[in-house]
Amino acid sequence: MRPPASIVAWCASLAPLLLERAGVLDFALAGPAAAPRLGLCALAWIALAGLPCAGSAPREPHSWWGSAMASLPVLATASALDVESGAALAHAIRTAIWALAFVALTGLAAELAHRRATSRGVHAAVWLAVFLGAPMFAAAFHFGARASAFPFPTFVRSLANSSPLQWSLHASTGAASPYTAFAALVVLCALAAHFGRGAEA
Amino acid sequence: MIAAVLLLVAQTAAPRVAAARIEVNGPCAGISARVEGAGSFELVLDQPLSAGERKTFEVAVPLPASPLSAEWNTKLITEALASTAHAALIELVPARGLDGVSAELRARPRAALGDHGARLPWSALFVLGAAFAISLHQRRRIVVTSALALFASVAAVVLVHGLGAPLISAARIVEMRFGELPGEPWLAVEARRGVLRSDRIADERIEVEPSFAPVHCTTRESSPRFELTAPGATFVRSRTLQPGARRLAREVNAFGAFEASWLREPDGTWRAIGPWRLGDPLPTGKPGEPPGWLVPALPMGTSVFLGRLAAGELDLAFTGSDPPTWVRGLGL
Numbered sequence: 123m124r125p126p127a128s129i130v131a132w133c134a135s136l137a138p139l140l141l142e143r144a145g146v147l148d149f150a151l152a153g154p155a156a157a158p159r160l161g162l163c164a165l166a167w168i169a170l171a172g173l174p175c176a177g178s179a180p181r182e183p184h185s186w187w188g189s190a191m192a193s194l195p196v197l198a199t200a201s202a203l204d205v206e207s208g209a210a211l212a213h214a215i216r217t218a219i220w221a222l223a224f225v226a227l228t229g230l231a232a233e234l235a236h237r238r239a240t241s242r243g244v245h246a247a248v249w250l251a252v253f254l255g256a257p258m259f260a261a262a263f264h265f266g267a268r269a270s271a272f273p274f275p276t277f278v279r280s281l282a283n284s285s286p287l288q289w290s291l292h293a294s295t296g297a298a299s300p301y302t303a304f305a306a307l308v309v310l311c312a313l314a315a316h317f318g319r320g321a322e323a
Numbered sequence: 324m325i326a327a328v329l330l331l332v333a334q335t336a337a338p339r340v341a342a343a344r345i346e347v348n349g350p351c352a353g354i355s356a357r358v359e360g361a362g363s364f365e366l367v368l369d370q371p372l373s374a375g376e377r378k379t380f381e382v383a384v385p386l387p388a389s390p391l392s393a394e395w396n397t398k399l400i401t402e403a404l405a406s407t408a409h410a411a412l413i414e415l416v417p418a419r420g421l422d423g424v425s426a427e428l429r430a431r432p433r434a435a436l437g438d439h440g441a442r443l444p445w446s447a448l449f450v451l452g453a454a455f456a457i458s459l460h461q462r463r464r465i466v467v468t469s470a471l472a473l474f475a476s477v478a479a480v481v482l483v484h485g486l487g488a489p490l491i492s493a494a495r496i497v498e499m500r501f502g503e504l505p506g507e508p509w510l511a512v513e514a515r516r517g518v519l520r521s522d523r524i525a526d527e528r529i530e531v532e533p534s535f536a537p538v539h540c541t542t543r544e545s546s547p548r549f550e551l552t553a554p555g556a557t558f559v560r561s562r563t564l565q566p567g568a569r570r571l572a573r574e575v576n577a578f579g580a581f582e583a584s585w586l587r588e589p590d591g592t593w594r595a596i597g598p599w600r601l602g603d604p605l606p607t608g609k610p611g612e613p614p615g616w617l618v619p620a621l622p623m624g625t626s627v628f629l630g631r632l633a634a635g636e637l638d639l640a641f642t643g644s645d646p647p648t649w650v651r652g653l654g655l
Contacts (some may be wrong), residue, residue: 125459132455139443148554188462191472195454198476199356199447202483206441208492208645 123189123229124182127170129187134166135196139203149207157209157217159200161294162223167193168286169265172228172253174246175236186229193225217293220300224286228253234314241318248310256281257288339538340529340551343384343400344479347409349376354410356403359387362538362553364403366410369544379413383524383540383549388531392419416525422561425500428510429561431651433532434494434616436516436557447482449476492516494616495641497564499652501571501628509564513641520547521556530559571593571628573605573655582647584630585613586655591623599630605655618647628655 123131138159140146149158171189182188201218203212235245260282263275282288283299284306292298349372352551355365372378384400397415400490404410421429421597448504454475486652498510514518519529529551531538536556542549551558576599584596586608595611613629621627630650641648 125462128455128459136443136448136451140448143442182462184465185462187465188468190467192455192458192462194472195451195475195479199443199451199483200478203441203443206483233610291636 123171123185123232127173128189128192130164131170132192132196134170135163135193135200137166139200146159156294156296157201157204157214158294159203159207160197160214160217160221161290161292163196163200164193164224164303165287167196167225168221168228168290169254170227172232172249172286174242174249175232184233187234188224189229190222190226193202194222197221197225220304221290221293224289224300224303224307227304228286230259231307231311234311234318237318241316242313242315244258245310245314248313252281252306253285253287253310253312257285257291260288337386337388337530337534339386339388339531339534340383340524340530340540341386341396342381342525344379344381344411344413344416345404345410346377346379347372348411349409350374351409354404354407356407358385358387358399359398360387360389362540364540364542366542367544380542381416381525382542383551384415385538385540388535419559421486421528424509424510424563425507427653428498428500431498432621433512433559434496434514436492436494436514436616441483447479450478450482493646495646495648496617497648497650499566499571499650501652501654505565509566511562511564511641513558513560515558515560517554517556517558518553519551519560521549521550521551521560522546524549526562528561530561532557532559541642571650571652571655576601576603576605578650579636580633581630581650582633584628585611586629587618587621587627589624589626596630617651624654625653626655628652 138147142149142159144318167189171186171193197218201214230250231245235241257277260278263278283302284304286300286307289298289303290302334543336425345366347366347368351368352371353365353367355363359364364384366380366382366429384403384486386396389392389401393415397412400415401412404412454471458471459469461471493515495511498512500507531553533556536553538556539552540549541552569578578601580601581596581599584599585593586596586605587593593610593612594608594609595613596606599606617629628650632650634647636648639650
């Protein structure tokens with residue numbers, strides 16, 4: 123993640139905490155199985171760390187690790203605030219570790235994909251269709267087709283669960299399983315590494 | 324006279340949530356409706372009902388803040404359900420009273436909960452900002468950024484955890500009187516800020532503070548079946564407890580194990596008793612004050628006992644172990 127994106131991610135991830143401080147947001151409705159602050163903070167970092175890059179952008183080696191480390195203090199703070207507000211300690215720590223892993227893996231996939239045009243295309247397609255598109259599709263069903271005669275389709279839910287963005291949203295409201303999203307990210311990293319082999323292009 | 328006034332004060336707040344038995348007709352995946360002057364309610368089904376299928380559910384519904392007759396409440400819920408076109412009211416279960424509970428117990432001041440959750444301190448924000456600026460500047464040096472991130476994380480957690488008084492967002496108190504009529508029922512009161520989750524509501528009295536706050540009730544088929552939300556407000560759930568063979572006296576603790584306890588003598592001096600085990604007489608203790616949020620404006624001239632029960636004790640009063648249950652009694 124380049125510095126401008128890091129600054130945007132840092133500001134966006136702190137926004138929920140500052141809005142809560144100002145009394146605009148109230149996370150009191152979350153139960154002990156939810157980590158609302160951590161989920162929302164992680165959302166910004168995961169979204170921006172994994173964003174597909176243009177081929178003309180200069181490459182920064184190990185930027186994925188830098189992104190993860192830049193997010194760590196914010197994630198730790200959000201997690202501590204969740205615990206202070208009643209979230210279970212073990213759950214908050216587990217969620218923070220998964221969030222950090224997702225930031226690192228999404229950044230790693232973007233960095234691996236940056237080497238060649240083919241890998242950039244594959245990464246951008248998977249990211250936009252599955253990781254970003256599926257949760258938005260699910261949200262459209264959830265909010266748009268909430269009428270009682272239209273139950274939520276199962277395949278949409280399954281597809282959306284493979285997105286780390288969906289995981290962080292779920293983590294903000296309740297317990298969320300990270301394994302599907304983790305497996306999908308590992309596959310994305312493998313694809314990016316496979317198509318990004320060889321000289322830079 | 325005093326008892327009559329106390330009873331009047333205790334009965335001013337109207338119950339804000341009731342259980343309603345409804346019949347839902349398929350095809351339907353759930354229903355939601357608004358109740359004028361009370362809030363809204365929602366039923367979420369695990370498995371949608373198919374066309375022609377009918378099923379009966381018990382759902383939580385909000386009631387208006389102003390006390391109305393049972394007939395008027397029934398009319399409001401019937402109209403709300405009619406707007407869904409999928410459900411009809413069978414019966415609105417009357418809110419359970421607190422029969423037999425003394426007016427003094429019902430009029431006791433409630434625990435003072437914090438009006439908001441933990442918030443980001445400026446000091447932690449300063450640490451985050453400084454760490455981020457340095458890590459941006461040193462972003463090519465992996466070891467430096469990693470060490471800095473770890474240090475900043477620990478510092479921010481310490482600042483969040485260590486500064487400021489702990490905020491109480493939920494409390495469970497069993498109110499009782501010692502030396503009164505044998506078998507006098509106790510009052511179990513649970514207060515929670517913003518949200519209340521439960522598997523049963525039919526045998527409880529649920530109030531909201533402030534009383535005019537709109538309440539949204541969600542009913543699900545899986546546990547916890549009922550979720551009541553009122554952002555910025557406090558739910559107060561009360562139910563009657565029968566003491567049975569349990570009793571508490573200075574001579575012997577026949578009630579349950581206390582993790583920590585305090586006693587205020589009639590002259591107003593507080594003693595920290597510490598743990599009080601089942602079957603033991605009251606320990607001597609030493610001078611010490613209890614948590615302030617538990618003792619708002621309690622009567623003077625009589626002894627006051629405060630004790631935090633060990634996990635698993637008196638589990639008939641509340642479900643689960645969070646938050647811990649306190650016992651508050653006068654006249655020990």
